[in-house]
Amino acid sequence: MAIKFRVETTCPATGARAGRLSTPRGELETPVFMPVGTQASVKTMTPHEVEAIGFRIILANTYHLYLRPGADLVEEAGGLHRFMNWPHSILTDSGGFQVFSLARLRKIEEAGVTFQSHLDGSRHFISPEKSIAIQEQLGADIIMCFDECPPYPCDYDYARRSMELTHRWAARCQAAHRRRDQALFGIVQGSVYPELRAESARTLTEMDFPGYGIGGLSVGEPKEKMLEMLDVVHGLLPRDKPRYLMGVGAPDDLVEGVARGVDMFDCVLPTRIGRHGTVFTRTGTIIVRDARYARDFGPLDPDCGCYVCQNYTRAYIRHLFKSGEVLALRLATWHNLAFLHRLMEEMRAAIRQGTFPAFRTEFLRMYRRAGTSGDPSKGD
Amino acid sequence: MAIKFRVETTCPATGARAGRLSTPRGELETPVFMPVGTQASVKTMTPHEVEAIGFRIILANTYHLYLRPGADLVEEAGGLHRFMNWPHSILTDSGGFQVFSLARLRKIEEAGVTFQSHLDGSRHFISPEKSIAIQEQLGADIIMCFDECPPYPCDYDYARRSMELTHRWAARCQAAHRRRDQALFGIVQGSVYPELRAESARTLTEMDFPGYGIGGLSVGEPKEKMLEMLDVVHGLLPRDKPRYLMGVGAPDDLVEGVARGVDMFDCVLPTRIGRHGTVFTRTGTIIVRDARYARDFGPLDPDCGCYVCQNYTRAYIRHLFKSGEVLALRLATWHNLAFLHRLMEEMRAAIRQGTFPAFRTEFLRMYRRAGTSGDPSKGD
Numbered sequence: 001m002a003i004k005f006r007v008e009t010t011c012p013a014t015g016a017r018a019g020r021l022s023t024p025r026g027e028l029e030t031p032v033f034m035p036v037g038t039q040a041s042v043k044t045m046t047p048h049e050v051e052a053i054g055f056r057i058i059l060a061n062t063y064h065l066y067l068r069p070g071a072d073l074v075e076e077a078g079g080l081h082r083f084m085n086w087p088h089s090i091l092t093d094s095g096g097f098q099v100f101s102l103a104r105l106r107k108i109e110e111a112g113v114t115f116q117s118h119l120d121g122s123r124h125f126i127s128p129e130k131s132i133a134i135q136e137q138l139g140a141d142i143i144m145c146f147d148e149c150p151p152y153p154c155d156y157d158y159a160r161r162s163m164e165l166t167h168r169w170a171a172r173c174q175a176a177h178r179r180r181d182q183a184l185f186g187i188v189q190g191s192v193y194p195e196l197r198a199e200s201a202r203t204l205t206e207m208d209f210p211g212y213g214i215g216g217l218s219v220g221e222p223k224e225k226m227l228e229m230l231d232v233v234h235g236l237l238p239r240d241k242p243r244y245l246m247g248v249g250a251p252d253d254l255v256e257g258v259a260r261g262v263d264m265f266d267c268v269l270p271t272r273i274g275r276h277g278t279v280f281t282r283t284g285t286i287i288v289r290d291a292r293y294a295r296d297f298g299p300l301d302p303d304c305g306c307y308v309c310q311n312y313t314r315a316y317i318r319h320l321f322k323s324g325e326v327l328a329l330r331l332a333t334w335h336n337l338a339f340l341h342r343l344m345e346e347m348r349a350a351i352r353q354g355t356f357p358a359f360r361t362e363f364l365r366m367y368r369r370a371g372t373s374g375d376p377s378k379g380d
Numbered sequence: 381m382a383i384k385f386r387v388e389t390t391c392p393a394t395g396a397r398a399g400r401l402s403t404p405r406g407e408l409e410t411p412v413f414m415p416v417g418t419q420a421s422v423k424t425m426t427p428h429e430v431e432a433i434g435f436r437i438i439l440a441n442t443y444h445l446y447l448r449p450g451a452d453l454v455e456e457a458g459g460l461h462r463f464m465n466w467p468h469s470i471l472t473d474s475g476g477f478q479v480f481s482l483a484r485l486r487k488i489e490e491a492g493v494t495f496q497s498h499l500d501g502s503r504h505f506i507s508p509e510k511s512i513a514i515q516e517q518l519g520a521d522i523i524m525c526f527d528e529c530p531p532y533p534c535d536y537d538y539a540r541r542s543m544e545l546t547h548r549w550a551a552r553c554q555a556a557h558r559r560r561d562q563a564l565f566g567i568v569q570g571s572v573y574p575e576l577r578a579e580s581a582r583t584l585t586e587m588d589f590p591g592y593g594i595g596g597l598s599v600g601e602p603k604e605k606m607l608e609m610l611d612v613v614h615g616l617l618p619r620d621k622p623r624y625l626m627g628v629g630a631p632d633d634l635v636e637g638v639a640r641g642v643d644m645f646d647c648v649l650p651t652r653i654g655r656h657g658t659v660f661t662r663t664g665t666i667i668v669r670d671a672r673y674a675r676d677f678g679p680l681d682p683d684c685g686c687y688v689c690q691n692y693t694r695a696y697i698r699h700l701f702k703s704g705e706v707l708a709l710r711l712a713t714w715h716n717l718a719f720l721h722r723l724m725e726e727m728r729a730a731i732r733q734g735t736f737p738a739f740r741t742e743f744l745r746m747y748r749r750a751g752t753s754g755d756p757s758k759g760d
Contacts, residue, residue, distance in 0.1 A: 039699070039700075039703040039705060040696070040699065040700075041700055041703075041705045041707045043705065043706060043707075044706040044707065044710075045707070046707065046710070048691075064703075068699070068702065068703060069674065069695075069699045069702070073674065073675060073695070073699075076677075077677055077695060077696070078677075083693075083695075083696055083699075084696060085691050085692060085696070294449065294453065295453060295456060297456075297457055297458075311426075311465050312465060313457070315449075315453070315457060315463075316457070316463055316464060316465070319419070319420065319448070319449045319453075319463075320419075320420075320421055322448065322449070323421075323444075323448060325419060325421045325423065326423060326424040326706055326709060327421045327424065327426065329706060330424075330426070330706070
């Protein structure tokens with residue numbers, strides 16, 4: 001087994017669970033948030049900074065790396081870990097989501113998907129087998145099945161057909177996968193239809209993957225729908241396997257996801273909104289570019305002890321944004337990642353101490369979402 | 381005295397000198413290169429990274445900071461050091477060079493210069509007294525007299541009139557300057573006319589500044605002219621005061637400047653060319669964006685031990701540039717600054733060990749300039 005997973009504590013009042021996940025690159029505690037390094041870089045950050053915040057697993061995007069610099073080159077560099085100088089765990093997605101959201105002129109067939117690159121219009125074909133081959137070349141520790149991610153809204157018939165295709169593709173991925181040092185996760189689909197989600201969870205459970213992605217959520221559906229789908233799969237997925245809610249990273253969504261048994265998350269939200277000047281605080285997001293912060297000589301978040309909050313003021317960071325300085329992007333990104341890392345740490349501690357329900361209530365009471373979107377990544 | 385300067389070793393065969401400069405923020409060794417932090421940020425770098433490379437003095441641009449965020453705001457933040465979280469020495473220029481190179485519709489009169497902001501077209505007036513007042517608000521350790529920087533080419537009569545104006549302005553700056561914790565440097569002008577340069581050096585020496593800028597060079601004149609002007613002033617400026625060659629930072633120019641008695645340099649070159657994908661090596665610059673480096677898994681410079689060269693390959697950095705990743709700008713900037721820091725360190729050591737002439741010959745033999753320009757900054 002490429003990975004080991006152990007649930008150590010479960011919250012009696014919610015679905016929350018605290019555990020440990022081991023990959024060939026080391027051990028990490030769950031629930032965990034994974035920063036996104038789409039093009040083999042967590043945008044604006046060095047790997048050492050990502051590590052210094054405390055992260056031990058990141059995500060990279062197969063679609064982007066396949067197009068540029070190419071899986072052959074990454075393999076020749078010694079794999080993605082060496083290419084980008086990140087010694088800890090990596091998860092790659094399958095490329096499916098990006099093919100459906102970014103690429104042009106795509107044609108979906110039983111065999112796979114033909115599409116045009118969003119970079120140069122070149123034509124490509126990715127099948128389940130090809131996605132696995134690319135992910136084996138990249139060499140991440142956890143890889144994902146090639147799936148179809150249906151849009152929202154999506155009628156029942158399309159959602160069913162799409163889910164069934166995803167299941168057949170999952171079987172082909174499983175059959176094609178060779179590298180024993182990588183764990184291949186299945187992906188639960190089914191749009192916002194509880195019976196499809198349930199069927200998908202059951203079907204994939206029978207296929208016995210070492211972990212499960214929950215895909216196709218946070219694509220525009222009402223948040224209650226997302227939470228309802230999590231409630232459905234929570235009762236059905238095997239309790240001893242990690243569950244990864246794909247593309248979700250708003251602080252309140254992380255708390256609600258953890259409450260429903262999710263162990264892993266990824267999202268471009270913290271890095272993307274950071275680059276646009278929006279930063280997390282315990283009481284909600286603030287737009288640090290705003291004129292109101294021009295003479296605010298306090299830290300981004302008075303409750304935060306991260307490198308950025310220890311060393312720089314809102315006034316300075318605002319000045320950097322107004323002046324177009326790269327350091328602005330770095331500091332906002334850094335703080336947002338540190339904020340989410342600490343949030344996960346606090347949730348893990350609360351679960352272990354039996355105080356997660358109180359933590360959840362208090363966090364959500366304080367945190368006003370203030371217009372940030374948790375919508376998922378086409379890559380960051 | 382705000383600063384102390386001591387020449388400790390002089391090279392018997394050249395004009396090179398090694399010494400120590402103390403400011404209220406600490407001591408540093410000369411000759412020294414100062415990275416440029418135009419808008420209170422050495423572009424792409426945190427102050428901790430600039431410090432980690434080994435720098436203990438940086439430059440900031442008065443013109444830019446006066447326009448944005450404004451000297452009042454910086455003063456309210458506790459001065460530039462606190463505003464940008466840089467505890468070591470800072471030198472601010474006078475704003476003169478930028479008024480002449482960046483601002484629009486400028487009108488030069490005896491009283492000062494009226495100009496329009498390059499940012500928003502707003503009208504401003506800077507006099508010698510106003511430049512000093514702004515620099516006192518910013519609070520750098522070394523500040524510069526407000527001067528006129530004539531263009532190249534420049535006829536003799538204009539160069540003479542301009543130089544004389546600069547001298548009268550220098551006297552006004554000296555009279556206006558109040559803060560005893562700041563050292564005010566005069567600036568030698570005179571275009572490429574040896575007799576004007578000599579007259580300027582003598583006049584300013586009589587005015588007894590604690591240090592001297594050498595301005596108006598590397599503005600398009602042939603390099604031999606620049607070196608000739610350095611030879612002229614070298615013999616005339618007081619030997620016990622620091623000499624600062626403004627806006628020069630190409631590696632070969634640094635070596636030739638040191639050979640002519642220069643103690644301090646600043647330039648946007650390392651940071652600017654870095655952001656465009658050009659990096660220094662001991663054998664000249666390379667354009668790491670080039671396709672030829674796509675599969676080059678060695679460091680930027682095989683002779684360099686900086687953080688970047690220890691951790692990242694040319695292939696990876698090229699990929700980051702091709703993919704538009706901010707980390708590309710950071711790594712190239714970091715390496716270029718580290719390269720210049722090490723070059724200055726090696727020159728200081730060579731002067732102290734009596735081997736500077738051999739170092740100079742060998743460095744210049746190895747280093748091919750390869751089309752990089754040493755042209756000076758309008759700010760970085």
